[in-house]
Amino acid sequence: MHLHDVWFVLIAVLWTGYFFLEGFDFGIGVLTKLLARDRTERRVLINTIGPVWDGNEVWLLTAGGATFAAFPDWYATLFSGFYLPLLMILVCLIVRGVAFEYRAKRGEDRWQRNWEHAIFWTSLLPAFLWGVAFANITRGVKIDANKEYVGGFWDLLHPYALLGGLVTLTLFTFHGAVFASLKTVGPIRERARAFATGAGLVAAVAASCFLIWTQAHSGNERSLPALIVAVAALAAAIGANLAGREGWSFAFSGVTIAAAVAMLFLTLFPDVMPSTLNSTWSLTVSNASATPYTLRIMTWCAGVATPLVLLYQGWTYWVFRKRIGTQHIAEAAH
Template identity: 80%
Template sequence: MELHDVWFVLIAVLWTGYFFLEGFDFGVGILTGLLARDRAEKRVLINTIGPVWDGNEVWLLSAGGATFAAFPEWYATLFSGFYLPLLLILVCLIVRGVAFEYRAKRPEESWQRNWETAIFWTSLIPAFLWGVAFGNIVHGVKIDKSFEYVGDLGDLLNPYAILGGLVTLTLFTFHGTVFVGLKTVGDIRERARGLSLRVGLVTAVLALVFLVWTQVDNGDGKSLVAMAVAVAALVAALVAARAGREGWAFALSGLTIVAAVAMLFLTLFPNVMPSSLNEDWSLTVTNASSSPYTLRIMTWCAGIATPIVLLYQGWTYWVFRKRIGTHHIAADIAH
């Protein structure tokens, strides 16, 4: 296997990790507007991801940085062609981080309510736009012979990409509901379980249509196996959620995300960004990659740093593994 193939796989792993981890905290952010009934419950939801949300975003930085270094042509075409949606995602992530930190800085109800509204929308919008972006990457966009994107914003809002956005939105919300069920106690835990079943059924329908569409367009035997794993894991997650097995439900919803993202990258390879104008103008792992020397240096750095990051993040989740409920929220900050 050539180094550019290795780095394609590593970038796929980084995006998978990002969607697995950021997926549930996007879901929790959305649930602050759907599940929480009062200020104390909103605080409980925010506290479930409070120690980890910023660490989850490290995976996005790593994926973006690895793409820039390993496949500069891919990075340049992607970030110039998808400039507006990616800028909107970036703005949402900035505002979202500020909202988490500033929400409890003042006691006024209007102040806290406004930041809570910001958390909801800045979780929902990226959850949708990431699906739109990856839908376009897999389906193909207007790239000319100079490897430049020549379409417009309207071209990105095609039916396949919009369906992809709805899938990531509902899947991340479902992932968030089972995470809340795993991390909370009391009435909010029971309501999260009930909501997970309703959201999960909608997710299953949308995801099945999207994955079958993807398989028919670009799939092969390997992507078919990944699709089967994703569908089976989602069904099993619903069964586990219904049975009140939150740990299994969360693991299986995570497996759904892992298998679905794997399917997308399997259908994409050896392209990194297909051209819908001419197949010969597509960006591939070969014509979009850095020099072999650059890839060798990156491989050594990644081999040293990655285990350290994984150990630290795993330790963080272990330290903050306990459930919380409204009785853990002090009366003076619950309102």
């Protein structure tokens, strides 16, 4: 296996980690309006991700940085062609971070209500847009012989891409509802479990349609097992949630996300960005990669830094592993 193949796999792992961790972050943000009944319950939901949300976004920065260094042509074509949707995601992530930090800085109802609206919308929009982006990457876009995207913004909004956005939005919302039931106590925990059932069924329908469509359009013998695992894991997550096994439900929903991302990358390989104009103009792991020397240096750096990051982030989740409820918010306020 060549180093550019290794880095294709590593970038797939980074995106998997990002969607697994940031997925329930986005889901919690959406649930602040759909699940919480008052400001105290919204604070409970926000506090479930309060110590970890910014650490989860490190996976996005690492995935983007790894793409820039390992596959500069892929990075250039992707970020120039998808400039507007990626800019929208970036703005949402900035506003979302500010909203988390500023929401409680003042006690006025209007101040907190406006930041809560910001948390909801800046969680919902990226959850949808990431699905649109990856659906377009998988299906292929208009790339010419110079490795440049020659389409427009509206070319990215077709039925397959919109279905991909619906899949990530519903799947992340289900993932967040399961996480909320795992991290809370009292009535909000019970409502989170009930909400997760409905959200899981919607996500199951949307994800099954999208993954089957992907397999029929551009799948192969490598991607089919991942499709089966994703659908089976989502069914198991819904079943575990109905049985009150929140830990297992969260684990299975994570497997669903990992298998779905794996399927998309297995469908892509050896392409990284197919061209719908001419298959010979597609970006591949070989023609879009950096030099072998660059990849060797990156591999050594990743081998040293990655275990440290995983240990630190795992320790963070262990420290903040306990459940919280409205009674804890009342004590803190008092």
